[in-house]
Each structure stands twice: as structure tokens, then as C-alpha cells.
Amino acid sequence: MTESTWMRRVLIGIALAFLGLVLIVPLGTVFGGALEKGFANAFHEVQDPITGAAILLTLKMAAVVVPLNLIFGISAAWSIAKFDFFGKKILMTLIDLPFTVSPVVSGLIFVLLFGAQGLLGPWLAAHDIQVIFAIPGIIIATLFVTFPYVARELIPIMQAQGNDQEEAAVTMGANGWQTFYHVTLPNIRWGLIYGVILLNARAMGEFGAVSVVSGHVRGLTNTIPLHVEILYNEYNLVGAFCVASILAFLAIGTLIAKVLVKKQGEL
Amino acid sequence: MNIKIEHLRKNFSDFTAVNDVSFTVSESEFVTLLGPSGSGKSTVLRLIAGLESPDSGIIEVNGEDVTRIPVQERKVGFVFQHYALFRHMSILDNIAFGLKVRGVKRSVREAKAKELLHLVGLSGLDRRMPTQLSGGQRQRVALARALAPEPGLLLLDEPFGALDARLRKELRSWLKKLHERIKLTTLLVTHDQEEALELSDKVLVMNQGRIEQEAAPQAIFDKPATEFVAAFVGETNRVEAIVQDGEVYWGPLRFGSYYVPDGSKVTVHFRPNDVYVASQPGEAHTAGVIRSILFLGATESLEIELDKGHTITAHVPTGVAAQSGFHLGKEVYVSVTRSHIFFSLGSA
Numbered sequence: 001m002t003e004s005t006w007m008r009r010v011l012i013g014i015a016l017a018f019l020g021l022v023l024i025v026p027l028g029t030v031f032g033g034a035l036e037k038g039f040a041n042a043f044h045e046v047q048d049p050i051t052g053a054a055i056l057l058t059l060k061m062a063a064v065v066v067p068l069n070l071i072f073g074i075s076a077a078w079s080i081a082k083f084d085f086f087g088k089k090i091l092m093t094l095i096d097l098p099f100t101v102s103p104v105v106s107g108l109i110f111v112l113l114f115g116a117q118g119l120l121g122p123w124l125a126a127h128d129i130q131v132i133f134a135i136p137g138i139i140i141a142t143l144f145v146t147f148p149y150v151a152r153e154l155i156p157i158m159q160a161q162g163n164d165q166e167e168a169a170v171t172m173g174a175n176g177w178q179t180f181y182h183v184t185l186p187n188i189r190w191g192l193i194y195g196v197i198l199l200n201a202r203a204m205g206e207f208g209a210v211s212v213v214s215g216h217v218r219g220l221t222n223t224i225p226l227h228v229e230i231l232y233n234e235y236n237l238v239g240a241f242c243v244a245s246i247l248a249f250l251a252i253g254t255l256i257a258k259v260l261v262k263k264q265g266e267l
Numbered sequence: 268m269n270i271k272i273e274h275l276r277k278n279f280s281d282f283t284a285v286n287d288v289s290f291t292v293s294e295s296e297f298v299t300l301l302g303p304s305g306s307g308k309s310t311v312l313r314l315i316a317g318l319e320s321p322d323s324g325i326i327e328v329n330g331e332d333v334t335r336i337p338v339q340e341r342k343v344g345f346v347f348q349h350y351a352l353f354r355h356m357s358i359l360d361n362i363a364f365g366l367k368v369r370g371v372k373r374s375v376r377e378a379k380a381k382e383l384l385h386l387v388g389l390s391g392l393d394r395r396m397p398t399q400l401s402g403g404q405r406q407r408v409a410l411a412r413a414l415a416p417e418p419g420l421l422l423l424d425e426p427f428g429a430l431d432a433r434l435r436k437e438l439r440s441w442l443k444k445l446h447e448r449i450k451l452t453t454l455l456v457t458h459d460q461e462e463a464l465e466l467s468d469k470v471l472v473m474n475q476g477r478i479e480q481e482a483a484p485q486a487i488f489d490k491p492a493t494e495f496v497a498a499f500v501g502e503t504n505r506v507e508a509i510v511q512d513g514e515v516y517w518g519p520l521r522f523g524s525y526y527v528p529d530g531s532k533v534t535v536h537f538r539p540n541d542v543y544v545a546s547q548p549g550e551a552h553t554a555g556v557i558r559s560i561l562f563l564g565a566t567e568s569l570e571i572e573l574d575k576g577h578t579i580t581a582h583v584p585t586g587v588a589a590q591s592g593f594h595l596g597k598e599v600y601v602s603v604t605r606s607h608i609f610f611s612l613g614s615a
Contacts, residue, residue: 164351167318168409170338171345172365172416182364186355 030248033241045242053219054227055246057135058204061223065142065203070196073150078184080151081158082166092155095148107141107212114140133215138223141209146202153195157188194261201254205247268329268342268419268452269294270315275324277310284310285321286476292469295450301463301487302473303499308456311473312422315454317341328420341420344413344451348425350405352397358384358408359393365416376415383411386445403434410442414451421453427462439465460500464488472496494609497536504542504579508535508608515608518577519553522606537606542581544569545600546591552600555579557593569593571601 114131131137169179207225214221231240270292277285285307300308313319317338326334366376387407427435464484472479480492491497508517510531515522561568567588572578
């Protein structure tokens with residue numbers, strides 16, 4: 001390197017200052033705000049039954065969304081990486097759609113589709129199925145917003161590995177499932193875990209799309225991020241910061257898990 | 268296992284990879300598909316394995332049509348150019364894989380895998396991971412793995428293509444010995460003519476999806492059926508000659524007489540080691556001047572200008588070259604001892 005020492009220090013300084021301003025300070029504020037009235041009070045806030053319902057709903061929603069998007073992600077990555085078919089380019093573009101569409105807009109799409117005045121509204125009403133302002137709507141919106149994560153993580157890995165090992169397995173007599181389980185899955189496992197971690201974090205933290213479809217029914221259709229907003233709007237700042245801390249912990253946990261998985265995958 | 272291939276065809280969108288290919292492989296025979304890249308040889312191998320399905324044609328194994336039978340049921344062992352070992356499995360688990368998926372008991376399959384590891388000369392490496400082996404060792408493991416389910420047919424797709432020249436030679440003679448021992452019907456795909464000539468009972472030379480010649484290695488080399496075979500297998504001098512008074516001429520060289528119309532265009536191939544070079548004039552020897560000398564080790568490659576526009580290449584044993592005192596600018600006398608003449612359809 002030809003840069004002088006002071007130049008290097010300035011650059012590192014800028015990076016650290018920026019990081020502090022947009023990351024450390026807000027995180028500190030969240031935890032600081034939560035603990036403003038002491039640990040006991042923070043604990044009490046989190047134990048509020050409505051908060052508990054929000055946490056439970058978020059976990060339930062993730063328990064449905066993560067497996068579904070895992071299956072979708074593996075199928076999409078497998079078909080894109082291993083086969084040539086008509087419409088492959090379109091499928092690849094569509095997978096990225098949730099990245100480019102604003103979450104609020106995607107929420108609105110589902111309201112227009114499943115809402116009382118929506119395209120499928122009358123049919124759903126006739127069959128007594130409620131999607132919008134209910135849990136199914138939250139799940140569908142979250143599914144949409146998070147569906148690129150696993151596929152995007154796996155496609156480059158699968159493309160780089162090619163088909164050789166799978167072909168070797170089938171010539172030795174392995175059927176499709178045996179080939180997937182014994183050959184493909186071990187080769188993609190770290191990428192898969194990495195994708196699932198990102199998927200889970202995004203699913204639990206999603207605000208925009210879920211906000212539009214949930215209807216904010218307290219104790220029923222409120223996820224953690226929505227609950228934070230309600231508490232904040234009601235001037236319960238300590239409560240809002242306490243619940244936000246849960247999401248912050250989730251984010252930090254995700255970050256640590258990501259680093260660990262990446263390290264494993266490189267071994 | 269014997270194989271009969273009839274009128275096999277395979278297109279990839281608008282590219283014809285295999286174009287009406289027919290041949291047979293007898294029990295215990297070692298047959299090589301030789302050709303440049305893109306000639307369709309690997310596709311033929313993949314069609315036989317069942318990794319691709321043909322657009323038309325029949326693949327028969329032991330008299331039974333297997334064209335539409337899935338790959339798992341074809342009982343072939345396939346070895347890939349880049350080994351395709353399972354990276355996350357030990358060497359032993361790699362070799363035992365084919366038995367594991369068939370539900371063979373662990374103790375039985377591990378004993379069998381160890382036996383095969385011994386056969387390929389890698390005893391003791393069973394607990395290693397593929398990344399801990401050299402390229403040559405990996406390919407031997409790949410071979411052991413392909414042999415484990417006791418296939419009736421071994422298919423080798425450029426198995427030594429990723430190895431350096433010395434190792435390739437070593438593995439070649441090792442494979443030949445192994446084949447003599449286990450006598451398994453084997454089909455090898457390669458672009459390396461030395462490999463094909465050294466290993467095979469029969470060579471099929473492929474070009475643009477077709478078989479140009481099917482013959483024993485010696486015949487491929489000595490009696491090329493087409494111009495492509497003459498040029499692809501071994502080095503040649505290729506010259507375009509004309510026919511005058513029923514005789515084929517190229518500059519001062521004469522290549523014998525043929526019953527073709529005068530003025531016909533013919534292509535003549537002759538190998539540099541079929542050019543006899545002498546320092547003294549003799550009967551039917553054509554004069555020329557040495558224009559360049561290339562030292563190749565056991566032989567020297569001489570470029571000899573016969574007259575303006577007519578230069579040929581000759582290979583002379585290094586000892587002979589030294590004895591005869593060949594040097595740049597020296598006048599020498601040449602005769603072509605053997606040549607292959609191909610008639611083109613058009614006339615001049």
C-alpha cells in the first residue's frame with residue numbers, strides 16, 4: 001500500500017464514525033430507553049400479556065413462513081441451477097421481485113386481492129375465510145416479502161458446483177431423494193443455513209407489508225414490529241423500547257450466527 | 268457385457284451432437300472414442316450411461332434394449348474428468364456409496380470398499396477426505412467407486428484430462444494392467460491419441476457427431492480411412508496435389524499412379540517419419556535444402572524446401588541426424604516411403 005499512515009487513519013476513522021452514528025448510537029438508545037426505569041420495569045413491560053401475544057404470533061408466523069420458503073427456495077434454486085427450461089430467465093427475475101417492490105405496496109396487493117372489496121373477497125366471504133386483517137394475511141405478506149432469501153443464497157452455490165456429483169450418484173444407483181439427501185444437501189448446507197437465518201430475521205422484523213394486512217388488532221394480529229409502533233404512538237416509550245430490544249437482540253443474534261455459519265462454510 | 272449402438276442421434280437445440288452413430292463393443296473389450304472437443308464423443312458416453320436420452324436410435328446391452336431404461340438400472344460405472352468425488356465423505360464412504368444406496372449392510376460394504384481401495388493401490392487412505400488426495404489418487408478413488416456396485420460396463424469420460432502429462436502416462440499403463448486383470452468391458456472417451464492407441468482393442472475416431480473410422484489402433488494410424496483421421500491421429504504433411512498423365516504430383520514429388528482423370532485435385536497426407544532423408548543422392552530421391560531444425564529429444568524435425576513453394580517436414584532419429592551431419596542450408600535427398608491419398612469430388 002502506498003497510502004500514508006494518516007490517510008489510513010482518516011479512512012478508518014470515517015468508517016467507524018459512520019458505523020457509530022447509524023448503528024451503535026441507535027442500538028444504545030434502544031437498550032438505554034428500555035432500561036430507563038430499571039431492569040425490573042423492563043422485565044415487567046415484556047411480560048405484558050399483549051406483548052406476549054405479539055411475540056407468540058411472530059414466532060408462529062415464522063414457524064410457518066420459514067419452512068415454506070425453505071421448500072420454495074430449494075426448489076427454485078434447484079430448477080434454476082440444474083435444469084434448462086423455457087421461462088428460466090423470467091423466473092429468476094420474478095424471484096427478485098420482493099426486493100424491488102416496496103413492502104407497503106406488496107401488502108396493498110394482498111388487500112386488493114383478498115380484502116372484502118378485493119378480487120377474491122366475495123368468494124372468501126362466502127366460504128367464511130378471513131385472510132386480510134387475520135393471521136393468514138400476515139403469513140402470506142411475509143411469505144412474499146421473504147421468498148428471495150433462500151433461493152438467492154443457493155443459486156450461485158448450486159451453479160458453481162455443477163451436476164457432476166449428482167450424476168455420479170445416479171450412475172451408482174441412487175434415486176432422486178437419495179441423491180438430494182446424501183449429495184446435494186451436504187454440499188449446500190452452509191448456504192442453506194445462512195439463507196434461513198436471513199430469512200428468519202427478515203420474517204420476524206417485517207413491518208411494511210404486515211402493517212397493511214394485519215389490521216393491528218391488539219393481542220390478535222399484532223406482530224412484534226407492529227406492537228412497537230402502537231406502544232410508541234401511545235407514548236409508552238419504555239414499553240416500545242423494551243419490545244424493540246427483543247428485535248434488536250434477534251438482529252444481533254442473527255449477525256453472530258451469520259458470522260459463525262460463514263466461518264464453518266469456508267472450512 | 269456387450270453393447271450394440273444403432274443409429275444414435277442427439278440434438279441440443281439446433282446443434283447436432285451425435286449424428287447417426289452405430290457401433291458394437293464386445294464382452295471384455297476396451298474401446299476408445301477418440302476425437303476433438305465438440306465431436307460428440309462424450310455425448311455418446313452419456314447416452315449409453317443414461318445421463319442423456321437420445322432423439323432416436325437404439326442402445327442394446329446383452330441383446331436387450333435399454334434405450335429408455337433409467338440410469339440407475341443400467342449397471343454402468345461412470346468416471347468423470349473432474350473426479351466428481353463427494354467432498355463431504357471420506358474415501359471409504361465415497362467408494363461404498365453405490366452399495367449404501369442399494370441397502371447393503373455397513374460391514375459388507377466397507378469390506379468391499381477396502382478391497383477396491385487395495386485394487387487401485389490406495390490401501391490405508393480410507394479415512395482421508397478427497398481434498399487430502401492428489402489428482403491422480405482422486406481419479407483412482409473415482410474408479411474404485413465406479414467399480415463398487417459391480418457394473419457390467421465401465422465408462423470413462425476423459426479420466427486423465429485434468430492431470431499432467433507424466434501422471435497421465437503412468438495412470439494409462441496402470442489402467443491397462445487393471446483392465447487386463449478385471450476384464451471389464453470398457454468404453455473410454457479421450458482427445459489424446461496416444462491414450463487411445465496405447466489402451467484400446469478398438470478405436471472409433473469421431474468428428475462432428477459422426478464416426479469417421481472404426482478400427483484397431485495400428486490400422487487407424489497406418490490406414491486412415493478419411494482425411495480427417497489422417498490429420499487428427501499423428502502428425503502429417505498435408506499437400507494438395509494434381510493428377511497428370513494418371514500420376515499424382517506435388518512439385519517435384521511423385522506419389523504413384525491412379526485411375527483418375529487428369530487435372531483432378533487430390534489431397535495427399537504423409538507422416539514426417541515416413542520421409543526418408545539422405546545426404547547422398549540415390550534412386551528416386553528428390554533434392555532439397557534444410558531450412559530449419561527442431562530438436563524434439565529422440566528425433567529431430569527438419570523442414571526441407573524441395574523448391575519454391577514446396578516445403579515438407581521430416582522426422583529423423585537424432586542419432587541418424589548427427590551421423591549424417593544435417594545442418595541448416597545442407598543439401599539433402601528425400602523420398603516419401605508411405606502416403607495416403609484422398610480424392611476430393613470436384614476437379615480443378
